[in-house]
Amino acid sequence: MNSARIRVSTRSVDPADADDFWRGATRPFFVTDPVGSDTPLQGSISALPIGTSLIGETTFNTQKYTRNNRLITESGLDDQYIVQVVVDGQLSGDADGVNFVARPGDVTFFDLGRTWTADAEAESTGRTITLLAPRSLVEAESKGRSLHGTVLSGVPAVVLAQCMQSVVLALPHLDPDAASGYEDVVASLLRVSLGIAEPDLPLRPDHSLRDRAYAFIADHLTESRLGPTMMCAALSVSRAQLYRAFAADGGIALVIRRKRLDLVYRELTGTGAPNESIEALAERCGFTSKTQLARAFKDFYGMTPSQARADRRRPIGDPSIARLHRRLQFFSP
Incomplete structure (x- = not known):
């Protein structure tokens, strides 16, 4: 077997x-x-x-x-x-x-x-x-x-x-x-x-545009000016084209916000995460203010950034099938 x-x-x-x-x-x-x-x-x-x-x-x-x-x-x-x-x-x-x-x-x-x-x-x-x-x-x-x-x-x-x-x-x-x-x-x-x-x-959707847009977001995620206007200019597409490519995701602005919130969550809860102020973290991760981050974080995760840091729940794994396989084997008899 x-x-x-x-x-x-x-x-x-x-x-x-x-x-x-x-x-x-x-x-x-x-x-x-x-x-x-x-x-x-x-x-x-x-x-x-x-x-x-x-x-x-x-x-x-x-x-x-x-x-x-x-x-x-x-x-x-x-x-x-x-x-x-x-x-x-x-x-x-x-x-x-x-x-x-x-x-x-x-x-x-x-x-x-x-x-x-x-x-x-x-x-x-x-x-x-x-x-x-x-x-x-x-x-x-x-x-x-x-x-x-x-x-x-x-x-x-x-x-x-x-x-x-x-x-x-x-x-x-x-x-x-x-x-x-x-x-x-x-x-x-x-x-x-x-x-x-x-x-x-x-x-x-325009799959090639989605691929280019995701790569651009990854490269510029921490820049506060990242948004539809910047991406349209950089990718030489119209707002309508960009929105259609990400319509199923709720639009490109929502995709960017989710990626930034994901980054903030991992920074707050990851092993060895620095004891950085929420205000500094907001600026470093592309948010315009601590208030903007706190509001978006609470809407998305149902808790404040400070509560997430205090909870310190560790990530379960990563997209690697090999690591997921090992995790599930932990539950095998």
């Missing part, structure tokens, strides 16, 4: 510890809560790495999931997607303003860089085939479209679901080095299924 396989299950712990165990195991992805005090959390994760992705099976009882701004920053998985084939049970909720319902046979897409909430319902045990893959892989096959909250059904879902199920069945018998080649297989079938579904997908 492939020794790289992850096996995490609430059955491996004392029932009294199951809730805390399952919250910890699933925390990189979402905050998990039971539906009531008389319904303890139950679930399992069985997965294998394939290249830069993880693929496997998850099970669950009825429970609630929340991916909020704080967890997005802490998890370090903000450039990843979760793609799930619903085998048993149902998922429904809100993906950053997009309402969704996924039933057996459907395939769901969630961008881990954006917020969402979901109710997972199961009469006995729900089950999904789950792929964790880089945004660059998923959105390359969607031709740059954001698929957050998208639910595929019918023929497109059948194509992708059968592929993912076949990969999951084959992987335990392969050498870990050979398993990495299956990422290309999944990418190819993802391209086919999204191609079939293309008429029902959102309009395509």
Whole structure:
């Protein structure tokens, strides 16, 4: 059997510890809560790495999931997607303003860089085939479209679901080095299924412009003058073009603010973070004042910068699949 396989299950712990165990195991992805005090959390994760992705099976009882701004920053998985084939049970909720319902046979897409909430319902045990893959892989096959909250059904879902199920069945018998080649297989079938579904997908953004804009933001994030006017001039595009490219993200100004807040949060809570004044940190991270930072931070994270510093919750990990793999193995028996 492939020794790289992850096996995490609430059955491996004392029932009294199951809730805390399952919250910890699933925390990189979402905050998990039971539906009531008389319904303890139950679930399992069985997965294998394939290249830069993880693929496997998850099970669950009825429970609630929340991916909020704080967890997005802490998890370090903000450039990843979760793609799930619903085998048993149902998922429904809100993906950053997009309402969704996924039933057996459907395939769901969630961008881990954006917020969402979901109710997972199961009469006995729900089950999904789950792929964790880089945004660059998923959105390359969607031709740059954001698929957050998208639910595929019918023929497109059948194509992708059968592929993912076949990969999951084959992987335990392969050498870990050979398993990495299956990422290309999944990418190819993802391209086919999204191609079939293309008429029902959102309009395509200008993907090359998005790439250039993200690179520009990274290079100039701490400059207070960074904004639509500066970017339009530097990238030789109109405001309308820039807005269309980031319409699914709420506009370019919101993208810049989120990136700056992410930087501030990490500076406040990271290991060895300097005891810098909030006012100095605001200036260094591109905010015009301490007041502007405090207001935006409270709106985004539900706490003040000072409270975040006092809490000192450490980041969970980073986008590296290898590190996530090691973290999940910590919960394996």
